[in-house]
Amino acid sequence: MDDRIIASLETAVGATPDDAVLRVHLAELLLAAGRREEAVRHAATALAADPTSGPARAVLADALDEGAPAPQAPAEDAAGTGEGFDWSRAEQEVGDLAPPMYADGAQDPQGRAFDVEHGDVRLSDVGGLEKVKERLEASFLAPLRNPELRRLYGKSLRGGLLLYGPPGCGKTFLAKAVAGELGAAFLHVALADVLDMYVGSSERNVAELFRVARESGPCVLFLDELDALGQKRSLTRNSGMRTTVNQLLTELDGIGRDNEGVYVLAATNHPWDVDPALRRPGRLDRTLLVLPPDRPAREAILRTHLRGRPIEGIDLPALAKRTDGLSGADLAHLCESAAEVALMDSVRSGTPRMIGMPDFAAALEEVRPSIEPWLETARNVALFANNDGQYDELARYLRKRGRR
Template identity: 60%
Template sequence: MDGSPLIDSLRKAVEAAPRDVPLRLHLAGLLLDAGATAEAISHLGLVLAAEPTSTAALALMQRAVGGSSPAPGATPQAAPIPGPSVSPDSLPDAIPPAPGAPPTGGFGEPDFEGFDWDAAARDLGEALPPMFVDGDEELTEPAFDVESSTVRLADVGGMAQVKKRLEAAFLAPMRNPELRKLYGKSLKGGLLLYGPPGCGKTFLARAIAGELGAAFFSVTLADVLDMYIGQSERNLSEIFATARRNAPCVLFLDEVDALGQRRSQLRSNSMRGTVNQLLAELDGVGAQNDGVFVLAATNAPWDVDVALRRPGRLDRTVLVLPPDQQAREAILRHHLKGRPVAKIDLGATAKRTEGYSGADLAHVCETAAERALLDSAVTGNVRMIEMRDIEAALGEVRPSIGPWLESARNVAMFANEAGAYDDLLDYLKKRKLL
């Protein structure tokens, strides 16, 4: 039965769920019935390492080494190692074990004839799940990947005001350490990029890393959150430790409103612990972030915990708005590059797409290409992407930032504490949305 479909299926199930104790016990029992004692013992050893008092595991272990199951209601005992039958009256008071002798459960020489210890040890090592790995063991592979960025701010089309703000708040002090020292300019803290979705906040973060010649480390919610209590905090600590080891490094926290949500709005204690850990890593007693430049991006800065935006943390903000006309023209040119195009007026298209995000413009180009492709397939004549395709695409693709503007409008009007959203207020006035 060792090679039976049931046992094979249970082996795969145990590999997929190594912490499922009942499943592992069931597999061990079937392996014992099939005569695969060595493999059964390896599984039982894992169970007993996690639950030393498991009655079922102890009973199966007794079967594996030749003992008997305990009587119902009896306290389980460690499985005795079989040996020759010895009369209790003939036992001496004590017999010291011989040097190097294997451990025994009683007196006399152990009898393990036919038992393959090497196979049992090998199976145990292969089956060992991560929960039993020594925490001090050095990992052979890094837990997180850090990359280098080849993007520069010159690759970002338009956005002159954003670049100017980044230069003053972040880049100039980093490029000029002597001037920074002269004026007492501190690099402590981080930079928060906010604005409507699809407007290039992540691209800007990569460009900043490229300008500094620093490593780029992007972190999302999936990299941090874990189902086990305390593991999310440990993940966050390891993320910052990785960034410090790779300094100079730009640590980019994407969708930081999900990771650092207002604690007053949280019902989960585990999420509060994650926010607290983020605060400690940014500006705690043990935080040594020299050479780690923290950037964060969000569509909803008003949902970020206020403590994260205090001095020394994410205390500088830059509003990343929908691209201006120059940027829109550059984005359209980028997404049409390498495609068969003819007679397309990029300047006129850029003028007609006020309020479109970068993602919207990419969608316009994709829709125009689809229209030309379909026409070519129907007629059998391959043709270029023309202005008529762009115009048809503009009729289908509308700006996607409307819902964000509605939320931002309410915040700018009624929750602009200490002028935090003055830039946003100016933009809304310019768009005549106030």
């Protein structure tokens, strides 16, 4: 009789699966019939539908209690008191199965606080920018690749290279490509990685940074946002920032240490805010202007950001021509905006479609060059702060764009 009632209730529950009361009643009968696993399943389903159901909780507790092993007397702990659990013994028993919950840094023998990358980006992966590549090759890469010629011509490897230009134009990507060309490790450091609120900690971070670079050599050490990390000390009221710049100068000079195999690159949007001492010979004494991408570079960037998207009829040369003055970041945003136009149109119509030139036309009406504020600042510098000629290349570029 019980089996027939259970079968009828199972049919009823199947017809009305949301009836929690009926499901709990079925679970009670299943538990009474010794079918514990089925009772647990139905009681749990009822409890999920109605978390406040007392009968469901009772059935679940009874079912689980029946399936639990008989309680045993607690084992004595390490002290033999019989009170509590011996966590030390348990940790030893599972030590090979589970990693420790906390670490004290002993697992890293070098105690490194900075992550060193090993990428495979090359200059050939950088679209366009042929003049920039030539300058990189002549001022930095060729002497490193040809030690015999370097010795013949007495070319020194001291000093580093400062990349400057408007934001979003690929300075970091170029630095990674240089590391790839050299087959070197890449250590990318920004302001937040170095500065610390406690006195003396920022200086220790700078020293640790160069220590890691030396131990990882050959290594390209890339100092991003140098205008923030190496700001002019005459403009800095914070004594902590001044001492941080002093420490950076000491490490660049390699005082008491050997910087052999450490190639220092730095990037900034505002080289005029960098402390002049950082740009003296033997430090960051070579500069390279990284401008917004030219037409071949824009075409390559657009092709990269359209890879994997559903496109049709995209005229890349025409798009590259229409996007003069956009940075690499602007071009990425343009592709995102065009994809968004097509996506929203597909949502409205209910039919997915490809991304086409009309979507880019709509996106171009919204996307504006992000480098305009930088160009205005650069114009003032080129006009009124270029007495020593260090911004002649920038001045030529601004004249070409009609900004005199």
